Amino acid sequence: MNRTKFTLLVFSLSFIIILSPLLLFAEDGSQLWLRYQSAIHYKAKVTSKEKSPAITIAIRELENSWQGQPIEFNLDKKQKHLKDGYQIKGNNDKITITAQKDVGLLYSAYHLLRLQLTETDRTNLNLEEIPAYDVRILNHWDNLNRTIERGYAGYSLWKWDELPNTLSPRYDAYARANASIGINATVLNNVNATPEILTGAYLAKVKALADVFRPYGVKVYLAVNFSSPKELGGLSDSDPLNPEVSKWWSSKVKEIYSLIPDFGGFLVKANSEGLPGPQDYGRTHADGANMLADALKPYGGIVMWRAFVYNPSNEDRAKQAYSEFTPLDGQFRDNVIIQIKNGPVDFQPREPFSPLFGALRDTQEMVEFQITQEYLGFSNHLVYLSPMFKETLDSDTYSDGEGSTIAKITDGTLRPNKVTAISAVANIGEDTNWCGHHFAQANWYAFGRLAWNHQLTSEQIADEWIKMTFSDNKDFVNPVKDMMLSSRETAVDYMMPLGLHHIFAFGHHYGPEPWGDVPGARPDWMPWYYHNADSTGLGFDRTTSGSNAVSQYFPPLNNIYNDIALCPENLLLWFHHVPWDYRMKDGKTLWDELCYKYDSGVQQVRAYQKLWDRMEPFVDEQRFREVQSKLRIQARDAVWWKDACLLYFQTFSKRPVPYDIERPVHELEDLKKIKLDMKHHN
Numbered sequence: 001m002n003r004t005k006f007t008l009l010v011f012s013l014s015f016i017i018i019l020s021p022l023l024l025f026a027e028d029g030s031q032l033w034l035r036y037q038s039a040i041h042y043k044a045k046v047t048s049k050e051k052s053p054a055i056t057i058a059i060r061e062l063e064n065s066w067q068g069q070p071i072e073f074n075l076d077k078k079q080k081h082l083k084d085g086y087q088i089k090g091n092n093d094k095i096t097i098t099a100q101k102d103v104g105l106l107y108s109a110y111h112l113l114r115l116q117l118t119e120t121d122r123t124n125l126n127l128e129e130i131p132a133y134d135v136r137i138l139n140h141w142d143n144l145n146r147t148i149e150r151g152y153a154g155y156s157l158w159k160w161d162e163l164p165n166t167l168s169p170r171y172d173a174y175a176r177a178n179a180s181i182g183i184n185a186t187v188l189n190n191v192n193a194t195p196e197i198l199t200g201a202y203l204a205k206v207k208a209l210a211d212v213f214r215p216y217g218v219k220v221y222l223a224v225n226f227s228s229p230k231e232l233g234g235l236s237d238s239d240p241l242n243p244e245v246s247k248w249w250s251s252k253v254k255e256i257y258s259l260i261p262d263f264g265g266f267l268v269k270a271n272s273e274g275l276p277g278p279q280d281y282g283r284t285h286a287d288g289a290n291m292l293a294d295a296l297k298p299y300g301g302i303v304m305w306r307a308f309v310y311n312p313s314n315e316d317r318a319k320q321a322y323s324e325f326t327p328l329d330g331q332f333r334d335n336v337i338i339q340i341k342n343g344p345v346d347f348q349p350r351e352p353f354s355p356l357f358g359a360l361r362d363t364q365e366m367v368e369f370q371i372t373q374e375y376l377g378f379s380n381h382l383v384y385l386s387p388m389f390k391e392t393l394d395s396d397t398y399s400d401g402e403g404s405t406i407a408k409i410t411d412g413t414l415r416p417n418k419v420t421a422i423s424a425v426a427n428i429g430e431d432t433n434w435c436g437h438h439f440a441q442a443n444w445y446a447f448g449r450l451a452w453n454h455q456l457t458s459e460q461i462a463d464e465w466i467k468m469t470f471s472d473n474k475d476f477v478n479p480v481k482d483m484m485l486s487s488r489e490t491a492v493d494y495m496m497p498l499g500l501h502h503i504f505a506f507g508h509h510y511g512p513e514p515w516g517d518v519p520g521a522r523p524d525w526m527p528w529y530y531h532n533a534d535s536t537g538l539g540f541d542r543t544t545s546g547s548n549a550v551s552q553y554f555p556p557l558n559n560i561y562n563d564i565a566l567c568p569e570n571l572l573l574w575f576h577h578v579p580w581d582y583r584m585k586d587g588k589t590l591w592d593e594l595c596y597k598y599d600s601g602v603q604q605v606r607a608y609q610k611l612w613d614r615m616e617p618f619v620d621e622q623r624f625r626e627v628q629s630k631l632r633i634q635a636r637d638a639v640w641w642k643d644a645c646l647l648y649f650q651t652f653s654k655r656p657v658p659y660d661i662e663r664p665v666h667e668l669e670d671l672k673k674i675k676l677d678m679k680h681h682n
């Protein structure tokens with residue numbers, strides 16, 4: 001080797017040595033799970049007779065990163081059964097992909113790259129993927145001032161003040177991330193919607209976003225305020241039966257479609273939590289939804305009408321959506337779909353499924369999940385939500401006999417739905433790592449994967465996500481996967497075990513406040529409304545001798561939930577007021593069981609801390625430290641929850657905390673004084 005070559009070699013080696021830690025350090029999670037290595041020495045050969053923006057992206061993704069056989073794209077419009085899906089066939093020499101839509105080819109590109117990143121065999125491929133739902137949609141609760149209701153990852157991605165002229169690169173990255181997991185729709189603004197979103201100025205901004213998202217197959221939808229005709233159009237009212245009102249909506253819809261020809265439709269929260277709606281004029285939800293549906297119909301748009309309604313009344317809050325919507329069954333147009341939260345109350349760590357699923361026989365239904373962790377420690381706690389999503393989807397409602405799962409009711413298997421959909425409230429914000437917690441990215445990922453295929457297991461999804469996001473080393477994948485898979489149950493244990501619910505601090509919903517009593521607030525906003533602790537026991541009596549919410553479920557569930565001996569123990573205090581000395585299945589008293597559950601939640605988080613520390617060699621410095629520090633918060637919060645709930649409930653149970661578990665480290669009176677400043681959390 002001559003001198004020049006030697007100098008060059010030394011120079012480049014030192015360059016690599018100096019720079020590599022910096023590169024590692026710069027690893028911040030902004031790439032999400034899209035960590036494809038670029039194929040520097042090899043440009044994949046991808047051929048396609050057809051061209052379109054989606055196909056161009058698909059080719060670009062593969063040419064940048066695919067390290068395998070040449071690929072041939074085929075568009076075959078006759079293969080309608082594929083919907084947004086695709087077939088992949090291939091051997092060592094070649095891969096052929098067929099889709100009926102160009103977006104199907106794009107999805108197939110991400111499928112191949114996923115196989116590559118997860119080290120799955122790619123030499124013998126013969127598969128067909130068809131999505132379970134037509135509309136796989138994120139709901140952003142983003143306000144026009146860029147705060148996010150229940151958002152814990154910074155401000156909204158949408159920079160309304162810069163739009164439509166300036167386009168943040170995050171818009172493209174957002175659409176790409178969604179496309180990579182099959183999400184094809186997004187509601188840009190908060191369901192607590194302001195009429196302003198429908199002004200010409202905002203629609204021009206919405207159009208700019210729709211144009212960025214379109215090549216990735218992501219359609220834009222808007223949440224609308226039911227009073228828009230009055231507030232924006234200057235009409236005397238917004239009565240759905242007033243012809244002027246429906247005329248106003250028709251012309252607004254026409255204006256939207258002239259800007260965004262593939263606009264998806266509206267999401268509506270009406271007559272709920274103070275928002276206006278058809279009931280303001282003595283009309284029904286059906287009158288309101290149908291009026292909007294008629295305006296959207298000529299363009300193929302849909303209305304997602306939310307069932308999240310409850311009034312200050314004497315009726316158990318858990319019963320109200322069912323009471324209000326079942327009498328309207330069969331009255332909705334075929335482009336209306338009722339969007340129902342997974343549980344009957346409000347995204348609690350664990351709820352039974354909403355009894356509305358399956359009860360509306362002649363009305364289309366869809367699930368609304370919450371990815372953002374409003375009731376699960378915000379972006380501070382590591383809680384992998386796939387098991388929770390699956391718990392709902394796999395729940396058997398018995399509406400059409402055994403096997404009538406929520407998945408089958410909503411995906412069209414059991415009902416002749418014109419359109420099928422599944423939604424979730426997003427956890428995405430402007431933070432560099434998108435979701436506030438590196439592991440919260442897994443929940444966005446899991447929602448997309450389940451919306452595509454609800455038969456995937458939580459374990460499969462976690463496995464993929466860990467390998468793509470962090471490492472495929474089994475010494476990392478296996479323990480981290482175990483941590484993720486148990487994390488939801490852990491959170492339930494240190495927050496609200498055995499069916500307890502809604503004992504959160506008023507307003508921000510972060511910490512515990514089972515004693516909560518907000519002067520002047522309505523009873524169903526008080527935590528004691530939900531736990532009913534007294535000297536005899538704990539829990540909400542929803543049996544036939546209590547609020548009778550059990551009767552909203554189909555047999556045999558109504559009887560199972562009604563019977564304290566049959567009711568699943570993880571829902572016991574949801575359905576029953578249980579004596580403190582009631583014997584649980586393991587022989588412990590209710591009080592002791594409660595104590596052990598809280599303690600086990602705390603111990604589990606401690607175990608996660610230890611586990612994560614052992615993972616240091618596998619993770620870059622920055623992500624390692626960030627997750628480590630979040631776990632510290634989670635561990636402190638878990639103790640806070642345990643102490644607050646046990647010390648408070650003990651004032652009723654008057655029994656000792658079992659002597660073999662960790663003693664409280666707080667005074668109840670001190671805990672009662674904690675006031676969190678959650679203003680930035682809205």
Ligand SMILES: CO[C@H]1[C@H](O)[C@@H](O)[C@H](O)O[C@@H]1C(=O)O
Pocket residue numbers: 141149150191192269273308346347374
């Ligand atoms: C958007 O409002 C939210 C509100 O912030 C939240 O606390 C509650 O969970 O539900 C509401 C809803 O789903 O409409």
